[in-house]
Amino acid sequence: MAVKIDSEACGHIENCPVQGLCVKICEQGALIEENGDVTIVPEKCDDCDLCIQNCPNQAISKA
Amino acid sequence: MFNIERDGSEHRVLSYKDKNCVGCGICTEVCPTDSLRLGPTVPIARGLIEMDLVSVKEDSCAFCGLCSVACPFNALDLTIDDVSVKELDIYPQWDKGSEISDDCIYCGRCYEVCPQDSIIFKRELPDRSELVRGEIDIDDEKCIYCSFCADLCPAGAITVKNVPTASNDVVNNTIEVDVSKCIFCGVCKRICPEKAIREICATCMYNEEIEVPEVTGEVFIVDDTCVSCSWCAEICPKDAITIAKPFEGTLELNEIEADEKICKGDSCHACQDVCPCNAVEIVDGKAVTNLDFCNLCGACVTACPQNIREVSRTAMKLDNIKSKSWSEILDSLLVGK
Numbered sequence: 449m450a451v452k453i454d455s456e457a458c459g460h461i462e463n464c465p466v467q468g469l470c471v472k473i474c475e476q477g478a479l480i481e482e483n484g485d486v487t488i489v490p491e492k493c494d495d496c497d498l499c500i501q502n503c504p505n506q507a508i509s510k511a
Numbered sequence: 512m513f514n515i516e517r518d519g520s521e522h523r524v525l526s527y528k529d530k531n532c533v534g535c536g537i538c539t540e541v542c543p544t545d546s547l548r549l550g551p552t553v554p555i556a557r558g559l560i561e562m563d564l565v566s567v568k569e570d571s572c573a574f575c576g577l578c579s580v581a582c583p584f585n586a587l588d589l590t591i592d593d594v595s596v597k598e599l600d601i602y603p604q605w606d607k608g609s610e611i612s613d614d615c616i617y618c619g620r621c622y623e624v625c626p627q628d629s630i631i632f633k634r635e636l637p638d639r640s641e642l643v644r645g646e647i648d649i650d651d652e653k654c655i656y657c658s659f660c661a662d663l664c665p666a667g668a669i670t671v672k673n674v675p676t677a678s679n680d681v682v683n684n685t686i687e688v689d690v691s692k693c694i695f696c697g698v699c700k701r702i703c704p705e706k707a708i709r710e711i712c713a714t715c716m717y718n719e720e721i722e723v724p725e726v727t728g729e730v731f732i733v734d735d736t737c738v739s740c741s742w743c744a745e746i747c748p749k750d751a752i753t754i755a756k757p758f759e760g761t762l763e764l765n766e767i768e769a770d771e772k773i774c775k776g777d778s779c780h781a782c783q784d785v786c787p788c789n790a791v792e793i794v795d796g797k798a799v800t801n802l803d804f805c806n807l808c809g810a811c812v813t814a815c816p817q818n819i820r821e822v823s824r825t826a827m828k829l830d831n832i833k834s835k836s837w838s839e840i841l842d843s844l845l846v847g848k
Contacts, residue, residue, distance in 0.1 A: 466560055472559045473557070494779075496775035496779035496816060496817070502551055504551075
C-alpha cells in the first residue's frame with residue numbers, strides 16, 4: 449500500500465528540520481534520498497508507518 | 512535538561528534531568544496546564560535527533576509540582592524554597608525502590624544485565640594460592656628452556672625467557688614460577704623432557720584444613736537512575752534483590768487485522784528502541800514484551816506507529832495523595848478509574 453508524500457508540506461531534505469528524518473528512520477529502504485529529494489520505493493514499504501508518525505512536517509500519509 | 516523558576520511568596524523551581532527520563536509521557540498526561548511536551552521518542556532513541564525527551568512551556572507552567580510527583584523516574588523535580596516536594600510530608604510519595612539483602616554473593620550478574628547501568632559493583636576475589644597447597648621447584652641446572660611447561664601451564668604461572676642477546680652470548684635464560692598463580696596441577700612436571708621440575712600437590716591432603724576464603728565486595732543500586740525493570744532481581748541466583756515496581760497491571764498487543772493494524776516486528780521495532788527496561792524482543796516477526804521486566808511506563812505505547820500497544824495499569828504505588836483534584840488526575844493513569 450505504501451505511503452504518499454504531500455509535496456507542499458514536505459521539507460524536501462534541505463528544509464526538513466532533520467534533513468530527511470523519514471529517510472533515516474525507514475530501515476526498509478522504502479524512502480530514499482535522490483537528487484536532494486525524497487523518493488518512495490513502494491515495493492520495499494512494509495506499512496510500518498514509522499515515517500508517518502515521525503515526519504516533523506506531517507507530510508506523509510497512507511497512499 | 513531544563514530549570515525554570517518562579518519567585519513569589521515562595522521560590523519554586525522545576526528542573527528536568529533528561530538522563531533520567533525514559534520518555535513515558537506520564538508528566539505530559541498529568542500536567543493540568545498542558546505545559547509539557549513529549550518529543551519524538553523513536554528518533555531520539557535511535558540517535559537521529561539530539562534533543563531532550565520532554566520540553567516545557569515556561570509561560571503556562573503553574574509550578575504545581577504534579578509532574579514531579581507523578582514522574583516515577585526522578586526526571587522532574589519541583590523544589591519549594593530549595594526543598595524537593597518529594598521530601599515534603601504533604602506531597603504524595605512513591606512506595607517503590609530496591610533492596611539488596613545479605614544473601615548477595617557478589618557474582619555480578621545483576622551488574623551485567625542492568626539496562627540502565629544503575630548498579631555499582633565491585634568485588635575482591637582471594638588469591639588462588641589461598642585455595643590450594645603444594646610445592647613447586649624448577650632445577651635451573653637441568654632446565655633447557657624449551658618452554659613446554661610455560662606454554663601448557665593452565666594458570667599462566669610460568670615465565671621463561673630464552674632469547675640470548677648479543678651482549679650476553681653465553682646464556683641469558685631464566686625460568687620463574689609465580690606461586691600465587693600455580694595450582695599444583697603437575698602438567699609442567701609431566702611434560703618436562705629433562706625432569707627438571709619437582710612439584711607436589713597437597714590440596715587434597717589438607718582439604719579439610721584449608722579454609723575457603725570469603726569473596727568480599729560491594730553492590731548497590733543507584734535509585735536515581737533505576738527504572739525498576741527487575742532484570743537484576745530476576746537474574747539474581749540467590750534471590751537477594753527485591754524491586755518494588757511503580758505500577759501493577761499488564762501490557763498487551765492489540766492487533767486489528769481488519770484495519771491492518773498489525774505489529775511489523777523487525778521492520779519497525781520502535782517499542783524495542785524506546786523501552787528503558789530492555790523488556791521487548793522481536794520473536795517471529797512480532798514484538799513480545801516480557802512483563803517480568805516491564806515497568807508499565809508506557810513509553811512503547813506512544814512510540815508504536817500502529818498504535819496497537821495498550822498498557823493497563825491497575826494500581827500505582829503513589830501514596831499520601833491528599834488533594835482530591837490531584838487524585839482524580841493521577842487516577843486517569845489507571846484503567847477503570
